[in-house]
Amino acid sequence: MYLLLALAATSLALPTTNKASADDDILFQNLLAAEWGIYSFYQQGVEAFSAENFTAAGFPNNTYQRITEIRDNEAGHVRIFQDLITDASVKPGPCSYDYDFGNSVTEYLALQTYLEVSSMAFLTGLVRQAVTNDTRSALVAIGQIESRHNAWSLIDVWGVSPFSGPADTTYPYPNHILELTTLFLTSGSCPSLNPVYPNPKPNLPWTDFVRNGTTAAPGAEIQLEFIDGTPAFEDDKEYYVVYFHGVNNISVPFDVTSKKSTIPAEFDPKAGVIIFVVTDEEGAPTEESVLSLPVILLEQPSELTLLI
Structure with missing residues (x-):
């Protein structure tokens, strides 16, 4: 259901009220813009590969199924973030994304692990920016699902322990991590009325x-x-x-x-x-x-x- 709702709303939505934006609208705009990219990553994997591609490379028989399930979860995240941005603010639309994994399922799965574990460092830092308790609760709820995605990858795909020690790594400036995701954006592909991403944008050397x-x-x-x-x-x-x-x-x-x-x-x-x-x-x-x-x-x- 969430997947169908998310796919039905694939363009940006402009404000429909003159009321002031909510305290956490910018936070959720950043999250939605990032989530479009993550959803696209999994959708690209579903379209580029088959179950046989993964098993032929030595990965478990259910790998393609799990990628599809995670894609559906990410579509749900898109819809959640759309709903959490008030009608007083722009709801960013998707861009085009190039993850450059070619025809390699191994490179794709390696990047999948990197994206999921990076999202944990981002979300734990993003809690610092949240103004309301409802926003903090939403971030924890989403973070729990991302952690399960990563645990699946570590256990089933790579055959290593899913435990990263007593705590995941936290980084206090989440927009710096969001800036790293712009590497995957196709230049000029974002809707012209999308807010700047990330907002505020760090001007730091790579x-x-x-x-x-x-x-x-x-x-x-x-x-x-x-x-x-x-x-x-x-x-x-x-x-x-x-x-x-x-x-x-x-x-x-x-x-x-x-x-x-x-x-x-x-x-x-x-x-x-x-x-x-x-x-x-x-x-x-x-x-x-x-x-x-x-x-x-x-x-x-x-x-x-x-x-x-």
Whole structure:
């Protein structure tokens, strides 16, 4: 039922009242815009592959069925977020998305795991932005379902433990994670009246790390690279790479010349995700202290860490 309702509303909806927007309308606009992309990811998988494609690659017989079921859940999320945006605000419509998984079911499933575990870090941070208790409850309810999606992937697809330790990784600035999803947007494909996404939009350089010569596991050294500009580093000022894992974070002094850093060995290996950013303050206590977009290291399953 939710799937049919969501698919029936595939264009943006303009405001129908002159009343003031609700406190959490922008939050739900961001969520809806992101959810269109997640729904499209699963719909593309359903259209691109068959049950036989997954089993031929060695994955369980029910993999295609589970992808279809998750697609239906994501369609339900679209409708929920549409309903939670008041009639005083624009309800964003879908764009076109390119996930570049080609004909590989393995690459598709690896990206599926990355998207689901990243959504947990995003949702736990988004709770900080919520104004009303109803919104907080809705975010927890959606997060529970996303966690089950990820648990299925870890158990059935990759054959590893579904447990990421006592807590999922939290990142306090959720719009930074949303900005990472714009990588999958087809330029110029969004409805012209859609709100800016994400809103507010962080103006930070994209960051990555060199895959060669590292495991990117706790205790490993990595070399950062800035993709579209370098933070405005100042002489005689200290900078840090702040690593988030579980509900904790550890700050490591950052050499802006070598751009090398060591992932804290204290973190649990092969568990959940590690998120890191470059900052000018230990612990990244404010959004203004963050100088780069986050990098999400998928540590579970560990064989995907360098693939994504």
